[in-house]
Amino acid sequence: MSSVEIENVHKIFGTTHVIRDVSIDVPDGSFVVLVGPSGCGKSTLLRMIAGLEEISAGEIKIGARVINEVQPKHRNIAMVFQNYALYPHMTVAENMGFSLRLARHSKDEIATKVRDAAQILGLSNYLERFPRELSGGQRQRVAMGRAIVRDPEVFLFDEPLSNLDAKLRVQMRAELKEIHGRLKTTTIYVTHDQIEAMTMADKIVVMRDGVVEQLGDPLTLYDRPVNMFVAGFIGSPSINFVGGRIARTDGAAKFLSHSGVRWQVDPRVAEVAGGTPVTYGIRPEHFALATDGESGTLPAVVVTVEPTGAETHVVADIGEDRITAVLRERVSARPGEKIHLRPDPAQAHLFESESTLRIQPSGEAH
C-alpha cells in the first residue's frame, strides 16, 4: 500500500491539451474517485498512473518513487477495465493467476492466493469455468479478483461498473466498498456516475476539460460546490439555476430573477454579492410544499409530476424559470395547476454569472 501523488501533470496528444496541470494527492489507503463528463480526461489520467499513457509533463509518485519512466509491470499496480478485459482463452483461475505466473510465483502459492481471492469474491465454485460461461457480475468479480491476487500498492478502476445493469451495479458498488474496507488498498476509481462517486469515495475529484474543478470529500462537494459546474454535476436530480441579480428593497436583500420573481437569500451571502449578475442555485430537495400566503413562498405552475413512491419529483415554472423540486409529500396537482413552493434560503447558493464561481458567504470556513 502506498500513497499516490500527482504533481502538475500535463498530457498533450498532438496539439490537444488533454490534461492541464493536475495535482492530486491520494493518501495511503484512501478511496479516491475521479469523476466528470466523458472527455474530461479522467480515464487518461488513470491510464497515465497505470503507465499505459506517457506523461507529457509533471510527476506521478507511488510512495516515494517517481514512476514517470517506469514500465507498467514494474509499477506494482492493478487495473480493472471497463469491459473486464478477461483473457477469453483462460479459465477463471488462470485469469486470476496470470500476473503471478508471469512473476514466477510457485504453483502452490498461486493456487492459494487465487483460492483466497475467490473466497473473498464468492467465485470459489467458478474457478474452472471460462469467462464466456459467466454472467456480467461474475466477470466483473473475476476482473477484481485478478487485481486482488496481486496485492498491489494501488488499485485502479476504470468505470468498472458501467457495463452492469442497474441493480447489479448497486450491489457491486457495495461489495467494492466492502472489499476496500477489508483490504485497505489505495484505490483510484474513475466513473462518470456521480452517484457512484458520492457513495464510494473518501475523496472526490471533479474534472472538466482536463482541469480539476474541485477536490474534496463527497459532502463538501455537495454542500459547498466551488462553481456552477460542480454544483450541477453533483446531485441527482441536478441543481436548479435561476439567472438574475441581487436587489435591495426595504433594507432586505433579495434575489430578483430575470422574470421578476423575488427569492429569499441568506443575508450573509447577499452581503458579499455585489451588483453584478448572479445565478441562484438551489437543489431540488431544498424546496418544500407550502400553502398560499405564507411568507417566503413562491407561486409555481406545475409542468409534470413524477411520483417515485418515497418522494415526488415536480417540474414547475416559477416566473419563467423551470425548476425541479423533490418533495416528501405526495402531490396531487395536475399539470397547469398552481402550487406554492418554499425554497430554503439557507441551502441555496449564489454564483457569479460571469465566472460561474460560487459566492462564499461571509464567515464560511474554507
Place this chain on the structure above:
Amino acid sequence: MDNIAGSKSSLGWAVNITVLVIVVLWLIPTVGLFVSSFRDRDQISVSGWWQAPFAVDLTFRSRAASEPVQQDGLWIYEGNLFAEDAALAQTFGEGSGEITAFGNRGTQPAAYVAGEEVDLGDGETLLVNSDGTYRFTAAEEPRRPPTVYFEAETPPEFTLDNYRTVLTADNMDLAFINTLTVTIPATVIPILIAAFAAYSLAWMDFPGRGLLIAAVVGLLVVPLQLALVPMLRLHNAIGIGQSFLGIWLAHTAFGMPLAIYLLRNYMVGLPRDIIESAKVDGATDFQVFTKIILPLSFPALAAFAIFQFLWTWNDLLVAKVFLPSDDASKVMTVKIADDLLGSRGGDWGILATAAFVSIAVPLIVFFTMQRYLVRGLLAGSVK
C-alpha cells in the same frame, strides 16, 4: 410481426436449397474426377463419367486365327470373334459379349448390322452374328486371314490399374514427398515470421509503422512473376541456386504480404483492454504475444495456413523456376505436367487419377480445417 416471421421461414428453405445447389455444383467436378480415376481409358473416351455404371459400345478388331476350310470352291473361315483373340476373350468372357454391328474396314467399324450377311465384293461375303460367331467366305484363297471390326456392348469396368500406374510411376512417390517437403516449411515459415510482424504492426508503437503497413498493402498487389528473375538471380548469386531452401524462401516471400495483412487486421481487432491488462499484469511484449495474442489469433493463423498450404501445394510456376529440373526434385504438379501430360496426353484415366491423387491432401486439409477458415475470416472482418 407475423408476416416477418412467415417470410423468414419461407426464406429458410430457399436458403437451404440454394446452399444445397451450390454444394452439389461445387462437388460435381471432384466427384467426376474421382469416378473417372477408376475407369478404363477407352471407356472414358466414349462416355462421360456420369454414364460410368452403364455398358458402353466400344469397337474392337479381331482376326481369324483358324485355318480356312475349302468347300464347294469357296474358302471359308468360321469361328467366334471373341474366342479368336486372347485379349478379347479376357474382356468379354467366354462368348458373353453381344455384337451390335460389324464392318471390314477400320474407318467404318460399324457399317453393318449384326446377323446380316454382307457381300463385300470380289466374291467375298461376311456374316457376323450378335453372339460373336462369324462366317467369312471368299472365292479365292485370301493372302491373309480377314480382319473383322465390330462394335460390342462392353460391361462397365472399374479398375485400380490407374492408381497402380500413377502411384508406382517413376518417382511419383518421390514427387509426393517432394511436394510435402516444399509445402510444409513454405507454410510454417511465413506464419512464424508474419505473426511477429503482424503483432508489432498492430500493437507496438514505433516510428514509420504506418508506412510499413502501407508498404505491405502495396506489395499485396504486386504480381509474383515480377520477382521471379531477380530472385532467381539473387539465389544464384548468394549460392542457394535452385534448391528446396530457395523455394522455401521464395514461397515465404510471396506469401508474406498476405500473411502480414491478414494477421495484422485480425490482431488489431482484438480488444485493446486485454493487451493493456496483460501489460499491467506484468507481461512483456513477447509474453503478451505468446500468451495472449497467439492463442486468440488461432482462427486467423489457421485461415492463413490453409491458404498458404493450398497455394503452395498447387503451385507449378514457382516450383518450375526455383527447383532443379532433375527427376529427383520434381514436385507432383511438375511431375503431372511434364511426365504424365507430356508422355501420355491421351491417357485420360491416368490423368484423372494423377489429378485426384494430387488434390487428395488439400481436400483433407481443407475439410478438417474449413471451420477455422470460415470463422477466421469472419472474425477478422466483422470485429
